[in-house]
Amino acid sequence: MYKLDFSVILERLPELLWGSLGTLYLAAAGMTLALIIGVAGVVMRQSHFAPARIITKAFVELIRNTPFLVQIFFLFFALPFMGLRLSPTTTAIIALAINGGAYAIEIIRGGVESIHRGQTEAGFALGLSKAQVFRFIILKPALRTIYPALVSQFIMLTLTTSICSSISAMELTFAAQQIDADSFRSIEVYLTITGMYLLISWLVMTMFASIARLSFSYPTK
């Protein structure tokens, strides 16, 4: 009978903690860039220039209907081919941003389309500029409407970072794989980091809940 032995975890806890920081870093960078791609993509998706709309739509469909693992491998080989020699971690962030961005475009678009036309017309009538109308009348209320969907997508992105271990980006799963390879304590290692991931996703969720309380607590009526 196999005896569980967690001593190797305690011994190499610093590596795991360092790996968790790597995971948080990948997730934070990926989310930020995904949000930027999301907003930019919606602007393109709504533009009067047909090619911009078509390209954005094709991008969203292509990314949402292929596995992240294949995307990250493709990027991992495509970037050097284009003359860009980046670290695995940077490559991973770009992959996360592209993947998360495609989902963000769809989510944000849903929110923007839910804003009634009368709202923007009223904004223009009050003398706001195009940029002001987009920022205050469309984007902010839209963000509030889609906030729950966006947060669950971001938690998904946080969990997706574990796949970045396949191109040896520095994060929790990669750290765990190295400990597993040295100690052969597979089940102990993976049980522990599964718990750590639970903690991380709880942390991310709590953080977004506090952001919501701070920035969306103005009255609507």
Added chain:
Amino acid sequence: MSSIGLPQIAFLLEGLKWTVLLTLISFVGGGIFGLLVALARTAEIKALRVITATYIAVFQGTPLLMQLFVVYYGIGLLGVNVDPWLAVSTAYTLHASAFLGEIWRGSIQALPKGQTEAASALGLHYVARMKDVLLPQALKIATPATIGFLVQLLKGTSLASIVGFVELARAGNVISNQIFEPLPVYGLVGLLYFFMCWPLSIFGTRLEMRLASGSR
């Protein structure tokens, strides 16, 4: 030896076959267990609700890759020789049961309370109430989300390649290492996934629009 020829394509299609099979098995298995999860999650017994809520939270709060590793090595502890097939399909079935259970719980609870009350008033007991009144309606509104999850699951099976299971993504790895042409190979693998997932996604969106535009 340096380009994609017929043998390579045949190998990829062989991998694709296992991707489809793994997806189907986990979807059907996950559907059966997911129904039990959804029923337990909406049951009147509090313990059942708490247990299934925890089950769902664990699966939704951890990476699919970790679920695979834990089940893979966990099953390995029980016996000496465990077929990778069994381990991988068990992991995906459990994963799917949690997600489908949560989707279906949502749609059961989205039904108007009057449905349950009317069924009870007509003297229907739990099984008849669920089977003949609530579930048919709940599954109907849950179809778009269920198809959305099927696409997730199909894409997710690519992670089985990391534990060494040869499916489409793994077949792509093998070929790419063999002919040293990673870009065309991963491009082709991506397209194969795309043409499986895209029609499903479109079908899901259409159903969603049809549901949203009436039939109430």
